[in-house]
């Protein structure tokens with residue numbers, strides 16, 4: 001049988017764990033999904049889980065600015081994440097929330113909810129179970145994956161980009177759907193980064209052993225290729241040591 005270069009999936013050994021962290025709009029989700037699909041790995045969007053619990057709090061009348069109210073309710077919603085990079089899915093109490101978790105209301109509240117230690121403990125435990133049970137290996141993206149959730153990941157990547165590039169990318173997603181204000185988008189991104197990096201419990205941070213990739217002047221395809229090369233390098237090194 002002939003397999004062309006275009007159709008052959010690039011292969012990764014069983015159970016490689018890839019951690020991809022970085023601020024909003026640096027390309028984590030797009031890159032992680034594409035890389036996981038190319039390498040035949042599972043994919044986990046941890047931001048979607050924090051958005052899902054935030055959506056539940058808002059829907060159930062919990063004051064998202066009251067950490068003790070959020071902590072008390074944190075264990076109530078049942079969050080289930082799909083791990084197919086070609087069809088990412090997330091449900092709360094069996095309801096598909098992949099659309100509702102992307103609203104502005106959820107985006108504005110998610111940093112406060114995700115700063116509550118009880119929320120982080122529950123979601124971190126869930127993430128570890130999902131990562132360790134992905135027999136084919138997994139790409140996990142978020143803010144604290146390399147530092148806290150999976151400190152023994154086989155490769156850690158930290159994506160960055162200028163606030164201007166990130167605001168332009170986010171505005172591009174909204175253009176045509178709602179009026180777009182790039183300056184306001186930039187301001188909101190920077191504010192959320194500060195909240196995520198400034199919280200006490202597992203803040204947004206680059207792990208000491210993470211490889212930083214500045215995506216400001218790279219196309220998405222270039223970032224994907226760079227990350228695939230980094231993962232393949234880590235796999236080759238692991239193979240040499242075995």
Ligand SMILES: Nc1ncnc2c1ncn2[C@@H]1O[C@H](COP(=O)(O)OP(=O)(O)O)[C@@H](O)[C@H]1O
Nearest residue numbers: 024025026027028029030169173215218219220
């Ligand atoms: N290198 C890049 N160049 C241009 N646009 C990009 C790049 N990386 C991602 N994007 C676009 O930017 C937006 C945000 O990307 P996303 O992957 O959701 O970022 P994150 O998960 O880090 O918030 C998406 O519309 C995506 O297609």
Ligand SMILES: Nc1ccn([C@H]2C[C@H](O)[C@@H](COP(=O)(O)OP(=O)(O)O)O2)c(=O)n1
Nearest residue numbers: 024025046047048050110114142143144196
């Ligand atoms: N591992 C993670 C992932 C996300 N979060 C929080 C902080 C982020 O502002 C929100 C939303 O994350 P998400 O990745 O969906 O955000 P963007 O798509 O980059 O806008 O969740 C977190 O605290 N820890």
